[in-house]
Structures are given as C-alpha cells and as structure tokens.
Amino acid sequence: MPRWLxxxxxxxxxxxxxxxxxxxxxxxxxxxxxxxxxxxSIETGEAAHEIERIRVALGKEQGHLVATSADWAVWxxxxxxxxxxxxxxxxxxxxxxxFQNLNLSLIAxxxxxxxxxxxxxxxxxxxxxxxxxxxxxxxLLAALPQGAPAGAADVAAGLxxxxxxxxxxxxxxxxxxxxxxxPAGALVMARPVDARLxxxxxxxxxxxxxxxxxxxxDASALTEAAQALIDGRAGTDAVVVSARDGVxxxxxxxxxxxxxxxxxxxxxxxRTISAAGGESVGLAILLMALSAVAQLAxxxxxxxxxxxxxxxxxxxxxxxxxxxxxxxxPAPLRWQxxxxxxxxxxxxxxxxxxxx
Numbered sequence: 114m115p116r117w118l119x120x121x122x123x124x125x126x127x128x129x130x131x132x133x134x135x136x137x138x139x140x141x142x143x144x145x146x147x148x149x150x151x152x153x154s155i156e157t158g159e160a161a162h163e164i165e166r167i168r169v170a171l172g173k174e175q176g177h178l179v180a181t182s183a184d185w186a187v188w189x190x191x192x193x194x195x196x197x198x199x200x201x202x203x204x205x206x207x208x209x210x211x212f213q214n215l216n217l218s219l220i221a222x223x224x225x226x227x228x229x230x231x232x233x234x235x236x237x238x239x240x241x242x243x244x245x246x247x248x249x250x251x252x253l254l255a256a257l258p259q260g261a262p263a264g265a266a267d268v269a270a271g272l273x274x275x276x277x278x279x280x281x282x283x284x285x286x287x288x289x290x291x292x293x294x295x296p297a298g299a300l301v302m303a304r305p306v307d308a309r310l311x312x313x314x315x316x317x318x319x320x321x322x323x324x325x326x327x328x329x330x331d332a333s334a335l336t337e338a339a340q341a342l343i344d345g346r347a348g349t350d351a352v353v354v355s356a357r358d359g360v361x362x363x364x365x366x367x368x369x370x371x372x373x374x375x376x377x378x379x380x381x382x383x384r385t386i387s388a389a390g391g392e393s394v395g396l397a398i399l400l401m402a403l404s405a406v407a408q409l410a411x412x413x414x415x416x417x418x419x420x421x422x423x424x425x426x427x428x429x430x431x432x433x434x435x436x437x438x439x440x441x442x443p444a445p446l447r448w449q450x451x452x453x454x455x456x457x458x459x460x461x462x463x464x465x466x467x468x469x
Contacts, residue, residue, distance in 0.1 A: 164365045179270050363382075
C-alpha cells in the first residue's frame with residue numbers, strides 16, 4: 114500500500130466520501146420508496162375518479178332520456194292513445210325527425226298488461242324504420258322489469274344489452290297530464306349507446322374510455338383484473354386499476370336496468386403523473402448528488418485549512434527536531450489556538466523549553 118494512503122488526508126477524504134455516498138443512497142431510497150409511490154397513488158386515484166365521472170355523465174344522459182319520456186308519457190294525448198281514443202296520434206307524433214332529433218332507436222307503447230300496443234324502431238341517423246330482424250323489440254321489452262307500472266312514479270331506466278348492442282332504455286308510466294288517473298300503460302324509449310353518445314361523454318368527462326357489452330367482450334383484450342370483475346370475484350361497483358402497455362387502465366362493471374352487469378367500462382390514461390413524479394425524483398436525486406459533492410469539497414477545504422495542514426506542520430516540526438537537523442533547540446511554534454491542536458503545540462513548546 115502506498116505510504117501516502119496511511120496519512121490522515123486520504124483517510125479523512127474517504128470518510129467524507131463514504132458519508133456523502135450513504136446520505137445520497139438513503140435519499141434515493143426514500144424518494145423511490147415513499148415519494149414515487151405517492152405519485153403512483155395519486156395517478157391511480159385519478160384513474161378511478163375517471164370511472165366515476167363517466168358514471169355520472171352516463172347517469173345525466175339517462176336523466177335526459179327520462180325527462181324526454183316524461184314529456185311524452187305524462188300527456189293527455191298519449192294517455193288517450195293508449196286507451197284507444199286518439200287514432201291520429203301516431204301520424205301526428207311518430208315521425209322520422211323525432212328519432213333524429215332525440216337520437217332514439219325505439220318508441221313503444223304497452224298496455225296495462227305489458228302487451229305491445231305499438232312499436233317503432235328506427236335508425237337515429239336517418240329516422241328510417243328498421244325491420245324486425247334488425248331490431249329485436251320483443252327481446253328488449255323482455256329485459257325490462259316485468260309487471261305493469263304501479264303508479265306515475267314507477268319509472269324504470271338503465272342499460273340494456275340487446276344482442277351485443279348497448280341501449281339506454283326508459284319505461285315510463287303513461288298518465289294524464291295532471292297524473293290524476295292510474296297509468297293506462299307504459300311508454301318505452303331507447304337510445305343507442307353509439308359512437309355519437311360515446312363522443313359526447315368523452316367531451317364531457319375528458320376521459321378516453323370504451324363500453325364493452327359483456328357477452329361480446331374480447332377475452333384477449335381483458336386484463337386479469339377485468340376478468341375478475343366479470344367472473345364475479347369483485348363487487349359490481351368495484352373499480353380496478355392496472356398498468357398495461359405503458360398506460361393506466363381503470364375498469365368497472367355497469368349494471369343494467371335489472372341490476373345485473375351488462376357492460377365493462379374501460380378507461381385508460383397516459384401515466385403523465387407518474388412520469389412527472391419520476392422526473393422530479395430523478396432531478397431531486399441529481400441535485401442531492403451535486404449538493405453532496407459541493408458539501409464534500411467545502412468540508413475538505415475547511416478540514417484541510419483548520420486541521421490537516423496544522424497537523425502536517427506540527428508533524429514536520431517535530432520530525433525535523435528529532436532528526437537532529439537543528440543544532441539549536443527548535444523555535445517555539447507559538448500557535449494562538451484555543452482548540453486541541455493549540456494545546457498540543459503549546460505543550461510541545463513548553464517541553465522543548467524544559468529540555469533546553
């Protein structure tokens with residue numbers, strides 16, 4: 114081992130460097146184990162919150178459809194039609210423009226025994242009537258709660274999966290304008306959950322999401338967490354968040370009009386918060402490393418000036434005296450220091466004076 118490595122300078126420098134390295138390593142550990150997970154947690158919470166925003170926006174659209182159906186169902190003309198006393202009702206009201214303006218795919222009337230009095234399924238874009246094989250009215254009505262409405266407030270609304278196609282459906286009791294008489298039947302309106310509605314919901318929520326009907330959900334596109342939701346291993350209202358392909362995916366089930374799950378809601382977002390957290394952590398670590406280097410340089414300078422250099426001078430002074438290079442007693446050091454080095458130099462001066 115080189116002789117210079119035995120001196121205090123390299124040993125002191127090594128200790129300072131080790132302390133700085135340990136401090137930087139501990140800071141790195143704290144940032145990675147505490148700060149970065151906090152960013153990840155915030156981002157996970159935001160992803161779950163997106164699901165709730167989508168639920169609220171979808172609920173508002175359902176509320177709009179309920180209000181539209183109420184305009185039609187709580188009306189003397191509709192009440193008279195269901196009772197068979199308004200023959201001109203269909204010609205005056207069931208028009209292609211109604212389906213276009215309200216974005217509807219179905220208007221149907223039921224009697225008190227839930228029998229179909231009239232149904233009209235149409236393409237919302239053109240208002241053209243659809244053939245029965247293109248829109249299964251019977252299957253849709255079968256998915257609704259069974260039994261005639263008990264009163265004017267007995268409104269059923271929610272999602273229906275019609276052969277892999279999602280619809281917002283409302284069944285509203287048909288009553289007179291003052292709701293003074295018992296329901297004569299029910300009005301059923303259906304609005305497709307199509308690209309137009311999804312685009313509207315995306316604009317309202319700012320979320321990038323899809324709605325997948327459960328029977329038609331592609332198993333290869335499902336995460337393990339989503340499969341757990343579908344298999345019933347998690348609650349219907351549960352929101353699961355997982356990382357996939359560099360994005361955060363939040364998934365939850367949507368219940369249908371009968372309370373059973375009918376669709377998987379899948380929202381994804383770029384991991385911008387985690388990325389920003391990672392950049393902040395990296396910058397903090399770099400700044401701490403630079404700060405450690407600066408502190409090391411300052412500490413080394415101060416130790417050299419206040420401790421190492423005086424020790425080196427005292428060592429040379431003692432060594433020159435012991436080597437007999439001076440024919441006369443060595444000159445006193447006369448250090449004006451109140452610390453331990455000053456006491457050592459003063460003791461050495463007094464010892465030399467006593468030996469002279």
